[in-house]
Amino acid sequence: MTMAQTFATTNDWIELNRDHATGIETLRAHFEGHAYDPHWHDVYLFGTTEAGVQQFRCRGRQNVSTPGQAFLLAPGEIHDGNAPEAGGFTYRTMYIEPAWFDAWLERLADDAPASVEPTFNATLAGDPRLVAAIDRAVGALHEREPRMAREAALDDLLLALGRHVNWRLPATAPDDPPMLARSARDYLHAHVGEDVGLDDLAAALGVSRFRVSRAFKTAYGMPPHAYLVQLRVVRARRRLMAGDEPAEIAAALGFADQSHLGRWFRRAYRLSPAAYRRRCTNITDD
Structure with a gap:
């Protein structure tokens, strides 16, 4: 069983792990001051802020995430990361491959439309059920719990995500890039x-x-x-x-x-x- 490895500089630290059965990466980290430059991922990102205040710019606006909120990013969404208050912030997150996420939706969401791309209603969500489901899924994967426990945690996360997901046709929605x-x-x-x-x-x-x-x-x-x-x-x-x-x-x-x-x-x-x-x-x- 492989446990998470910690990489630290000054007061900042990162614990990174990867579940080889699903390809899902999980991360727990703490940053004080500047965390990340603007960047994007080609995977889905679901996370929560455990402690402190996390500030990041995404979708053209400044977002402030505190404990009790979830953040949801689709592939390609540009974001950065900063700690605006002393003491920094601690957060946990998971990175899910689009192909795996799509197949996961097809297995569990009977009403998921075919040939569409899932996006999210908002970058931040104060939904207690969703926050708890993300925390549980990240924890189960990060700590390498038994396979059935990991799968159950992922299924619970999908169900909690249900009302936060939008469906759109690829490259045909009115707000798609020209x-x-x-x-x-x-x-x-x-x-x-x-x-x-x-x-x-x-x-x-x-x-x-x-x-x-x-x-x-x-x-x-x-x-x-x-x-x-x-x-x-x-x-x-x-x-x-x-x-x-x-x-x-x-x-x-x-x-x-x-x-x-x-x-x-x-x-x-x-x-x-x-x-x-x-x-x-x-x-x-x-």
């Missing part, structure tokens, strides 16, 4: 490891670099170059989870070197790539 921004995003995903310039992006889309930059920032909350760096960090996380070497990943994803990857990875996850790889794979460094 076509130009989506095309630019698709181009970046297809060329993630290349030294892409704004002129390359604009030429591929047949518009000016100013127009594509403006459309992209309006749709995604950050300019194309910042999104590309975040995309590389997200891809790096997946490759580290698979056991790849940080130096190899840095070269493949367009980072200048391993140190460059490390700087950006820490800004998003507060762990070095090597530390993250050790925790998620049980591979030790040579």
